[in-house]
Amino acid sequence: MNALELKNVTKKFGKVVANKNVNLTVKSGEILAVLGENGSGKTTLMNMIAGIYYPDEGEIFVNGNPVTIASPKDAFDLHIGMIHQHFKLVDIFTATENIVLGIKDKKRFNLKDAEKKVIEISSKYGFEIDPKKKIYEMSVSEKQTVEIVKVLYRGADILILDEPTAVLTPQETEKLFKVLKKMRDDGKSIIIITHKMHEVLSVSDRVTILRRGEYIDTVATAETNEAELTEMMVGKRVSLNIDRSEPKNPVDRLVVNHLNLKNSENVKILDDVSFTAKSGEILGIAGIAGSGQKELLESIAGLHTSAQGEITYIDPQNKEINLMEKTPVQIRELGVRLSFVPEDRLGMGLVGNMDIIDNMMLRSYKKGKSMFLDRQPPKKLAKSIIDELEVVTPSATTPVRRLSGGNVQKVLVGREIASSPTVLMAAYPVRGLDINSSYTIYNLLNEQKENGVAVIFVGEDLDVLLELCDRILVISSGTVSGIVDGRTATKEGVGLLMTKVKGAKENEE
Template structure:
């Protein structure tokens, strides 16, 4: 590689007046920005601000409608990911693009046409070389399906390094990592920077921006807002740039409205139906109270989703109890081994906002009205459905939650992420629930939509609903929830008071008993997860 023009500080990548339209929507509007050699540049923006679209044009996934890309001062024509590789650009996407049944090394060399013979041994050797250079720990012969999320991400990073990339783009790399894994990733990124790589990192998390980046470029609604040196700014200033208006970062938290139990889960165990004997939930016990928000914290994939789905009646538990308590009568109702419809028939209004909004909570190809009808289509006698009540409900929700849509007859998949979630949460709240479970309800949402969701959850709490909130942003969990239950590998590792808990404390409990899954983690041990209990703390 020629070293001319590659000194630190010289522009490695420059975008000039990049515009990209999707139909009538302008995703990027004349964006100009610059990445310098040997720096870590954070790109910050709300959801839908066009960060990923912009990066995808550099990576050759999309082609810009207008504007130019310059790499090392020369105009680059990028029509495909292959072109992008040739310019030394590598992107690590949010959703990994790996083949499960191949090993790490096989995935890494997949698609490389260098005219040499296929030599997996040499490739493995080179993977090890790259790993030791930057501090990754990875076994090139390990199959992808046996890997943790963090290991998969490592494979993706090595894949682009293997191809000789010296401009790396990481699209929300920390979204799937624990705080500890994030730290290790950042160490790796810093080592790459020292090695002269130029790195773009897309993230929502302000504290990470402050920690890792040299400069920050902010986008808002597809347009470039500005670039600042990280050392000369702070989180509040960045938020102001990002949202364009001052946003109150504090989430209001009222004292619990009631003080009695509503949902009692005891010794709940559940195994995966597809993988024999793998325990996903292991002896989970907790009580959700009326009029409070119970937060559930954990690394993603620790069983949070399955816990909510089991309570909602979507999975069969192996053992344990799920009991609903009628406060006024003191009556106890068993909910275990009941289908969602049976639970409803018992008169228990259990609402559930699942993690997978368009794959479970809603039907993307149906319009808002038909999606409202999901919960109510059975109502009324006779063969026919009555679309009038769901239509009224759809209009009410569009109006009260400010869903931006051409109308109630618009297909839900055509809405943006935040509006999809408003439709889903609106429907679940409209049922006047007594228990409201929400899994990652603000994932992928911009700040304003997120705050609306927090407000709605708080309103439900004040009405005396038992709210269960599975979240990933610890700051939000600590600001919103009355109590926080931490789970790790299907086991409860702690129950904390949301008002007094420390972030580090939660982070520690999240990884407790967890092994594997980190960049430098040792080999996964078996059986140890069953030994860790909340009592240890």
């Protein structure tokens, strides 16, 4: 009998279909991996099992009985426990206090007994945990252990782990997998969400693949291989017919050498990244989301002062300008026309509550000596962008957060292009956009390329990257795993590079 079964589960958010007719089964004593690219609906699906979302259609069975899971409490009653990507712990409490927090049983509460039980669970599965340690003194992996023990303490038989290895070092991952296997042997059912191929192969018994919210297939891990899984995950190549002109006399414009960056927890985000962006071409950056693309662009734009290495801009007069340890303002003052369309449009590129005119000023408001703002130039710019890019908006004084995603992006890209850049960086510029808006953006990028701009394009859709870009840099866990020619590369080849672990480099052009 299946410990958990989902039949034809569908979940929509407004018009967006996050999951469509998804089927999934987990047996007792089994590790099931759920594999899919970003935005393929993995987390939404798991949240429905954990009672955070409620499915629009479809049925859920636990041990063969149909159930309704309307809240996380229902999920706990059914012995389902989820370990979220972002931990939900109280910092100033100890491990044990966090573990027992919110448990309602008839017995009188006794912290000593609770601690004993925590130690019992830990030794049974091989966790290393100090029940008296406070959360704020713990490392990320210790916190994760607390989260796992928390759901086990509550008697969970079905455990869901949402990208548990994203925050772990390889050694910690190894340890976690050992524990998971022990739990499996004890008869627990485990669902692990991941997009790292080698992890799927090393830990799971079966794999369920999702693509763009749809259920693709479930296969036994022992009977499959990396190439097959990659193909199922990214899908067959579709022709999009994006025009791609030959780059006109490309020259080096931006040279990045041995760039390293660590985050606040001292984990390497960028590891010895080197590449060159040339004028008149589009350099694509492919990789699983969170592999360091965002930080790479932000480092170039001057937002990460702790980055180490070399970033050199070569202006059209062949003068070299060092961009390391420069703030965005300093970069602008050096005459470097660097435009940046960040991933987070309303949280970084634009201010959601301000109108289009005020957003146009973000880059240029400081011009002039007056202490007052001159709203005339941004007004003109707003008008021309609305006309030229066909932005659908009630007026130029509408707050940008009220516009649809495509129109927000047109406003942002429009502003960045308006400063006639020589380097244009765009991170996921078509995410969440419909086909027409996406093509508007591709055309804008192509136009810039033909004008001799060095375009750096971070994308998630491999089909688009292969049709649009002249060269594609593939990034995997913060390292460059390859730079390939956009005209000859194959989807499978890029897909394999994306999931490649540290090691051999193929730095070929």
